[in-house]
Amino acid sequence: MLKLMQNEWMKLWSKKASWMMVFLLVLLLFASAAIGKYVNSTANEGVEESWQAVTAAQLEVNKAMIMDPAMNDAQKDYHTGQIAIAEYRLENDVRPFEFTSMQQGVIDAHEMLSIVTLFTVIIAAGITASEFSQGTIKMLLTRPVRRWKVLTSKYLTTMVFAVLLSVITLFTAALAGLIFFGIGEGTFLEWNGSEVVEGSYWLEAVKLFILSFASVWILGTFAFMLGTVFRSSSLAIGLSIFLMFTGIQAVFLLSNYEVIKYYLFTHTDLTQFYNGFMPVPDITMTMSLIVLAVYFLLFLGISYWTFSKRDITA
Amino acid sequence: MDGKPIVQLKNLSKTIGKKKIIKNLNLDLYPGQITGFLGPNGAGKTTTIRMMVGLMQPTSGDVIIDGQSIQNDFEESIQKVGAIVENPEMYKYMSGYKNLLHFSRMHKGVSKERIGEVVKQVGMQNRIHEKVGSYSLGMRQRLGLAQALLHKPKFLILDEPTNGLDPAGIREFRLYLQKVATESGVAVFVSSHLLSEIELLCDRIAVIQNGELIDIKNVNELHHSQYYFQVEPLELAEEVLSGIGFPLARHDGGLVIDTEEQHIPGAIQMLVSAGAKIYTVQPYRATLEDQFLEMTGGGQIAQAHAK
Secondary structure (H helix, E strand, O other), X not given: OHHHHHHHHHHHHHOHHHHHHHHHHHHHHHHHHHHHHHHHHHHOOOOOOXXXXXXXXXXXXXXXXXXXXXXXXXXXXXXXXXXXXXHHHHHHOOOOOOOOOHHHHHHHHHHHHHHHHHHHHHHHHHHHHHHHHHOOHHHHHOOOOOHHHHHHHHHHHHHXXXXXXXXXXXXXXXXXXXXXXXXXXXXOEEEOOOOEEEOOHHHHHHHHHHHHHHHHHHHHHHHHHHHHHHOOHHHHHHHHHHHHHHHHHHHHHHOXXXXXXXXXXXXXXXXXXXXXXXXXXXXXXXXXXXXHHHHHHHHHHHHHHHHHHOOOOO | OOOOOOEEEEEEEEEEOOEEEEEEEEEEEOOOOEEEEEOOOOOOHHHHHHXXXXXXXXXXXXXXXXXXXXXXXXXXXXOOEEEEOOOOOOOOOOEHHHXXXXXXXXXOOOOHXXXXXXXXXXXXXXXXXXXXXXXXXHHHHHHHHHHHHXXXXXXXXXXXXXXXXXXXXXXXXXXXXXXXXXXHOOEEEEEOOOHXXXXXXXXXXXXXXOOEEEEEEEHHHHOOOEEEEEEEOHXXXXXXXXXXXXXXXXXXXXXXXXXXXXXXXXXXXXXXXXXXXXXXXXXXXXXXXXXXHHHHOOOOHHHHHHO
């Protein structure tokens, strides 16, 4: 299996497109840091707002939120934590990170994973489909290797690629933050359920990355299935990206129906249990993980079934 | 043919939709023998070959390679097969060497030295590190052959291998295949539309039409001794020659006679003394094309050539 993955890895990096993706990703991260710096320097000119004032305002908002009867437990926990942290900051004079600091950049870097999703979808859609369109599938499947092994090596390679891009995102964001903002003042605080403690912003960033990766993973798997079933990478890429953008919108449209609980895109953003923003309030993390696992098994099941049964006529 | 067959097709059938594409094919292939696979377009050549290399699943029947079923022991049986199915499609964005490295990783025990050896065998040392996208069709055919030979297969299956090769390339390819067959005892199965090529290359031909194997012949069997007489008047010559018991047939304004060389002077003498005028006497060989047309009923060869 390792040799098969080595093959897939070699093919992946022999294509210029893969290198272009890494290059674009790094470029975009630097650009977004540069834009952040520029916007901040022009928009905030003359506005002197102390961090105490901002924190106090946030405290009020959170206090109002917690009174909302529609809040579920996860959201209440989140806002309780936020209130505790804000109060602690004001009492003990511990400031949060500046908006334009390397630390805040690292914490926010997970938001850039949508680019990684996009690139992963492209690779996942093409990794099997391109073998068909180039005709190399005949060479690949007339080897003493069972078809499911070939497909597994392709799937794992796609996921390794996605993880690699995510790691690149995290470190590039840190580097860009360091270059454009420098290390800013402030301390990262977290609420452990009973008290406010000092935490590591790196650990926080990794947590957010892992939660955000669920969407890279499931959409990558979806595109992988489409590429395997339709043998056309353009169709698979198009359909996956279309769903990636419309799928989340549909959550809001469907939010009054029961079916929303089993809809994939209700569950793709796992950070919702962590930052209190939940479009569909009556779901839990466990439920999301189960739904994602079911979709995952379905997508892979269909991929394996069609790939190993199909007569190759390409 | 003596010895045990290395490949056996057993009642191989394929039905797609309601159409029976391949009907109960039975064929044995032996080590060291080159078998040509002929048939008009749409006869089922490609489908048969794809079933033999595991790209398609037979509806019924099986392919046995060195005693192992391709359906039940895929990895063990296909390990002994080297294949080029239609054009040798390679990863164009990688060098020839990386392509070979890629395929070698999918077999057990193909060393880097072996790759070098095969590259030398097909005469590609100079350009193996260039991207396949820059290769001519002939180069790609050679690379295709290299990948098929990497793991020293006992059975080589080639679909239209000389497509795109120039005459020198075809000749080289033919000599090379014959060498592999005789020296390493590899069974070779070649499909082609180039009938003259098959005639030169193969020891045996199998002809398929409408999904059925209609004939298997050894190539030297095709060439029993015949002579062509251009002679006048035809009726007189016919009378004289059949009178002494030569089997004959009219052909192309003359006569074709089944006989051995030593009877020719006698035949000429008799014709002359009977008053016939002889213009030409020459050995006659029915080409494979003639026989192929005869076997497959003609009409469809036009399509086969049009491809």
